Amino acid sequence: MNIKSLLLGSAAALIAVSGAxxxxxxxxxxxxxxxxxxxxDVYGSGYFYIPGTETCLRIGGYVRYDIGLGDxxxxxxxxAIDKVDGDENSTWKKNARFTLKTWTGQETELGTLKTxxxxxxxxxxxxxxxxxxxxxxxxxNPAGNKPVSLNFAWIQLGGLRxxxxxxxxxxxxxYAGNVIxxxxxxxxxxxxxxxxxxxxxxxxxxxxxxxxxGYGDVYTIDSYVxxxxxxxxxxxxxxxxxxxxxxxxxxxxxxGKVRLDVNVNDQISLFGxxxxxxxxxxxxxxxxxxxxxxxxxxWGGNWAWWxxxxxKFNEKTSFNLQVSGDDDKNYGVxxxxxYDVVPGFTVTAEVDWNHYGNFDTPxxxxxxxxxxxxxxxxxxxxxxxSF
Numbered sequence: 611m612n613i614k615s616l617l618l619g620s621a622a623a624l625i626a627v628s629g630a631x632x633x634x635x636x637x638x639x640x641x642x643x644x645x646x647x648x649x650x651d652v653y654g655s656g657y658f659y660i661p662g663t664e665t666c667l668r669i670g671g672y673v674r675y676d677i678g679l680g681d682x683x684x685x686x687x688x689x690a691i692d693k694v695d696g697d698e699n700s701t702w703k704k705n706a707r708f709t710l711k712t713w714t715g716q717e718t719e720l721g722t723l724k725t726x727x728x729x730x731x732x733x734x735x736x737x738x739x740x741x742x743x744x745x746x747x748x749x750x751n752p753a754g755n756k757p758v759s760l761n762f763a764w765i766q767l768g769g770l771r772x773x774x775x776x777x778x779x780x781x782x783x784x785y786a787g788n789v790i791x792x793x794x795x796x797x798x799x800x801x802x803x804x805x806x807x808x809x810x811x812x813x814x815x816x817x818x819x820x821x822x823x824g825y826g827d828v829y830t831i832d833s834y835v836x837x838x839x840x841x842x843x844x845x846x847x848x849x850x851x852x853x854x855x856x857x858x859x860x861x862x863x864x865x866g867k868v869r870l871d872v873n874v875n876d877q878i879s880l881f882g883x884x885x886x887x888x889x890x891x892x893x894x895x896x897x898x899x900x901x902x903x904x905x906x907x908x909w910g911g912n913w914a915w916w917x918x919x920x921x922k923f924n925e926k927t928s929f930n931l932q933v934s935g936d937d938d939k940n941y942g943v944x945x946x947x948x949y950d951v952v953p954g955f956t957v958t959a960e961v962d963w964n965h966y967g968n969f970d971t972p973x974x975x976x977x978x979x980x981x982x983x984x985x986x987x988x989x990x991x992x993x994x995x996s997f
Contacts, residue, residue, distance in 0.1 A: 653715040668713040672996040676734075678703035680988025685791050686962055687988050688737050690751040701751065705734030721768030728762040731755075761801070769808040776800040778820035779906050782841040783852045783869050786883060787918040787932035787944070790990050791962045794942025795914055795934035797867070797885060798856075799905040801825040802837075814845045822905075824860075829905040835859040837905055849873050856906040861897070863890025865906035880919035886912060910967065911937020926950045939967030946990075958992040 650657040650666035657666040678686035679702055688703035707730055714725045735753040764773030775781070779798045786792040806820035821836040831837060841854035849871040856865045865887030872880045887907030892900050903909070918932035927949050935941040946960035964986045 650715075652717070653713070657713070657715065663716075665714055665716045669711070670713075670997055671709045671711045671728075672707075672994055674705075674707045674709070674992065674994045676703075676705045676707075677991045678705075678988060680962075681964075681983060681986035682737050682988075685794070685964075685988065686990050687986075688735055688751055690735075693750075701735070703735060703737070704753065705732055707732045718767070722766075724766040726762050726764055726766075727760075730759045730761055732759075764804070769810070771804065771806050771808065773803065775802065775804045775806075777802050777822055777856075777905075778804070778806055778818050778839045778841060779854050779856045779865075779867070782818045782820075782839075782843065783854045783867055783883070784871070784881070786916040786934065787881065788920050788928075788930040788948075789918070789932045789944035789946055790958065790960050790992060791942075791944045792916075792932055794944060794962065794964050795910075795916065795936050795940055796908045797883070797914070797916060798865075798908060799824060799829055802905075805836075806839075815843070816845070817842045824905045828899050829860070832860055839906075847873070849879075858890065858904040858906055861890045861892045861900065861904050863892055863904050863907065864888055865904070877922045878919065880917075882917045883915065885909065885914045888912065909936040909938075910940050913937045936967075939965075941965040941967075954997060955993075955995050958990075958994070960990045960992070962988050962990070 647661060648659045650659050653666055653668070656668040656670065658668075659665070660667050678688070679700075680687040682689065686703060688701050690699050690701045691697070692699050709728060709730045712725070712727045714723075716723045733753065733755050735751050737751075760774060762774055762776070764771050764775050766772075777799055780800060786797050802825055803823040804820050806818060806822075809817045818839070818841045820839040822839060824830045824837055837859050838857040839854060840856075841852065843850055843852040850869075852869045852871075854867050857863070858865070865885065867883060867885040869881065869883040874880060885907070887904070889902070889912070890904070891897060892902050892904055892907070902911075914934070914936035916932060916934040918930070920931075921929045923929065927947065929945070929947055931943075931945045933941075933943050942965070943963045944960060946958050948956055948958040950956050966984055966986075
């Protein structure tokens with residue numbers, strides 16, 4: 611046998627073996643294409659489609675760290691007992707917060723279906739009194755985890771909203787300025803369950819009707835009759851005019867607020883707000899705990915006012931101011947400078963002043979600032995990363 615015959619025989623054998631193996635070959639299925647998350651830009655930036663659905667989801671929130679000092683009456687300071695000699699000391703009031711927010715949106719045959727949730731987690735110390743009233747005994751005031759709070763959890767279909775929200779008496783007319791301590795003179799209750807309807811005419815006119823539950827021992831409804839809020843607003847490029855009216859079903863009491871917002875130019879925006887409430891049954895002899903204040907008329911006396919504005923030095927820096935007062939001669943001033951270090955990270959330095967008009971007869975509701983003197987000064991340095 612020569613070499614040529616050997617090579618031809620080997621080639622034939624290899625072909626035969628290859629054919630036999632080909633008959634037994636397994637076909638491998640092609641992998642299915644991966645389903646990547648898709649951007650949803652219908653409701654603004656940050657939304658994406660939940661895979662396999664038509665629902666758009668956005669996840670956000672912020673991490674915040676507050677450092678407060680000064681008198682208790684301006685909300686900013688705290689007190690503690692000295693660990694060695696038992697004396698009362700002033701101390702820092704600090705708080706770290708993580709807030710988680712979610713938004714969803716989906717178009718339906720009945721309108722846009724939305725949800726919003728906001729949950730807050732806090733670690734820090736408190737004011738440092740045992741009863742929250744002027745004259746309370748200071749405690750060791752330890753820092754620690756605070757109760758988790760559900761601040762928002764509502765569903766909205768078209769104009770109908772149900773769930774946990776803040777009162778339309780405050781959200782519809784707007785919060786009192788861009789300061790941290792905007793409630794030195796308070797302007798209404800906040801936390802509540804709601805059933806409400808929003809109407810937007812599309813030409814600048816909008817309105818709201820809200821049925822509300824209130825919160826706490828004093829302000830939660832005590833029957834099947836809800837608190838009721840109604841409001842109207844006219845918004846244009848120059849600003850807005852808003853009015854709200856609220857009925858407190860616990861005390862058969864009515865409170866109203868009106869507000870004017872003016873956009874002077876690209877740098878300056880101003881606001882003024884006035885509130886008035888009758889007494890209803892808040893001051894009846896058989897009323898327990900209210901001390902003349904209901905869920906909506908939470909300021910002292912019958913009337914109160916708030917005014918202020920924002921001045922933008924540049925794209926990064928702004929100055930914010932709020933002044934306020936009420937019928938019981940309580941007054942407050944809050945001023946801050948907010949600086950955007952980088953997009954999403956803001957540092958705010960604020961100074962607050964409070965004058966307590968009825969200092970001689972403080973109560974847990976009469977002296978909501980927990981002031982330990984007639985005039986109090988404090989300040990806050992806030993670091994906040996929003997995402």
